[in-house]
Amino acid sequence: MGVGIRVENLNAWYGPTHTLKDVSLHIPANRATALIGPSGCGKSTFVRCLNRMHETNPTARAEGTVMMGDLDIYKDAAPVEIRRRIGMVFQRPNPFPTMSIYDNVASGLKLNGFRKRRILDEIVERSLKQAALWEEVKDDLKKKSGASLSGGQQQRLCIARALAVDPEVLLMDEPASALDPVSTSKIEDLIFQLKSQYTIVIVTHNMQQAARVAENTGFFLTGKLVEFAPTHKIFTMPSDKRTEDYITGRFG
Amino acid sequence: MRINFQQKLDELKERLLVMAGLVEQAIQRATEAYSTRDTELCELVKLSEPAINRMEREIDQAALDLLAMEQPMAVDLRFIIAVIRINADLERVGDQAVGIAGRVKDLGMFANLDIPVDIPKLASLSQAMVRKALQAFIEGDADLAQSVLTLDDQVDEMNREAFRSLGELIKTKPEMSSQALNALIISRNLERVGDHATNIAEDVIFWVRGADVRHGWAPEED
Numbered sequence: 001m002g003v004g005i006r007v008e009n010l011n012a013w014y015g016p017t018h019t020l021k022d023v024s025l026h027i028p029a030n031r032a033t034a035l036i037g038p039s040g041c042g043k044s045t046f047v048r049c050l051n052r053m054h055e056t057n058p059t060a061r062a063e064g065t066v067m068m069g070d071l072d073i074y075k076d077a078a079p080v081e082i083r084r085r086i087g088m089v090f091q092r093p094n095p096f097p098t099m100s101i102y103d104n105v106a107s108g109l110k111l112n113g114f115r116k117r118r119i120l121d122e123i124v125e126r127s128l129k130q131a132a133l134w135e136e137v138k139d140d141l142k143k144k145s146g147a148s149l150s151g152g153q154q155q156r157l158c159i160a161r162a163l164a165v166d167p168e169v170l171l172m173d174e175p176a177s178a179l180d181p182v183s184t185s186k187i188e189d190l191i192f193q194l195k196s197q198y199t200i201v202i203v204t205h206n207m208q209q210a211a212r213v214a215e216n217t218g219f220f221l222t223g224k225l226v227e228f229a230p231t232h233k234i235f236t237m238p239s240d241k242r243t244e245d246y247i248t249g250r251f252g
Numbered sequence: 253m254r255i256n257f258q259q260k261l262d263e264l265k266e267r268l269l270v271m272a273g274l275v276e277q278a279i280q281r282a283t284e285a286y287s288t289r290d291t292e293l294c295e296l297v298k299l300s301e302p303a304i305n306r307m308e309r310e311i312d313q314a315a316l317d318l319l320a321m322e323q324p325m326a327v328d329l330r331f332i333i334a335v336i337r338i339n340a341d342l343e344r345v346g347d348q349a350v351g352i353a354g355r356v357k358d359l360g361m362f363a364n365l366d367i368p369v370d371i372p373k374l375a376s377l378s379q380a381m382v383r384k385a386l387q388a389f390i391e392g393d394a395d396l397a398q399s400v401l402t403l404d405d406q407v408d409e410m411n412r413e414a415f416r417s418l419g420e421l422i423k424t425k426p427e428m429s430s431q432a433l434n435a436l437i438i439s440r441n442l443e444r445v446g447d448h449a450t451n452i453a454e455d456v457i458f459w460v461r462g463a464d465v466r467h468g469w470a471p472e473e474d
Contacts, residue, residue, distance in 0.1 A: 207323075208323055235329070236462070238326055243326075248254075248324070248325050248328050249254040250254075
């Protein structure tokens with residue numbers, strides 16, 4: 001099951017640049033939460049802070065509190081453990097190109113010491129089914145490489161890879177922006193199905209996508225969270241003029 | 253800034269105002285016909301109906317196109333929804349005008365009849381409501397729209413009074429039932445015009461403030 005995330009006074013920097021400013025919000029468990037905003041507004045930095053990916057950049061740092069359930073992710077656990085529990089899918093599908101489909105999905109498990117073939121087989125199958133890819137690849141699991149799949153299939157493979165290590169939260173940074181409408185639709189259907197088991201945070205530039213998949217939406221601007229509300233409210237009656245200007249295209 | 257989209261929204265507004273002009277003219281002619289018993293005006297009202305109906309379809313289609321092609325959000329979405337609703341209300345006002353014109357033609361034979369209802373005053377009040385609601389739409393003025401809502405109570409009361417007095421007339425002078433019924437229906441038509449003006453005003457409030465105040469509902473403060 002998914003777990004909620006509570007963020008309090010989160011600040012982040014790249015070198016001297018203050019990219020995230022005093023962000024506080026509650027991401028509810030087993031819901032999809034969308035983050036929108038113009039390029040450079042801090043939404044991707046925000047999600048990277050949630051699973052401590054932000055600090056992989058040597059000039060970057062973050063301050064504040066991020067609680068996943070009762071776990072303070074900056075105090076109570078190592079980054080590797082956090083990233084297992086909070087999976088991430090990126091804008092461009094990034095399967096390991098030389099690995100088979102099977103090995104792509106199993107890679108995280110193997111890194112964590114899983115060796116038993118039968119268990120690995122079960123988890124790979126379950127993860128590919130969860131990612132709605134199983135039927136398309138089940139006959140080629142070990143014959144084809146991840147790179148041989150289409151863009152949409154590669155993205156679902158990456159989702160399967162993230163799910164294989166049994167995370168509680170799934171972060172998706174523009175997961176469909178490089179995909180055609182059919183593949184995008186599959187990813188959105190997937191988000192709908194996955195949120196019964198996982199907490200999902202999705203960064204997107206596609207506001208219709210946010211409106212379609214997310215229960216709650218946050219609008220970021222210049223590193224600040226301007227508004228966070230139920231999605232239907234954000235897209236019909238936003239409280240803040242800046243949110244309205246952005247989503248109606250009057251921004252700038 | 254989505255310039256092309258903004259232009260299309262402006263065009264939609266202009267088309268609705270053209271439609272509003274036709275409807276206002278129809279109701280004005282119908283009530284004038286009542287005062288003058290001018291059956292030619294009644295004919296003009298009936299002739300205007302196909303044009304009003306055609307405009308309703310065109311505006312709905314234009315609004316539908318914008319919803320599908322532009323995927324509007326927030327204030328733009330509320331504006332288009334308001335236009336669709338106002339469009340339907342205007343068409344119904346046009347129907348009420350046609351209804352009045354029909355009754356006036358029947359009443360024409362009884363021009364000297366002393367009907368105990370001030371139909372011209374009721375007509376003037378309901379037309380003022382329509383004009384005010386449309387002005388609020390033109391200016392995006394939710395306060396002005398709000399003021400329309402209070403006028404509806406007066407129109408409703410006048411209509412109730414018409415029912416009472418005309419009912420009494422039917423009882424005391426059964427031979428005048430036909431005239432009384434025609435007057436009763438006209439009063440009801442004008443009361444419905446007031447209701448449609450109220451709906452238009454509520455749609456303006458929805459567009460501007462994002463608040464649904466229909467049926468006297470007050471949204472909770474956030």
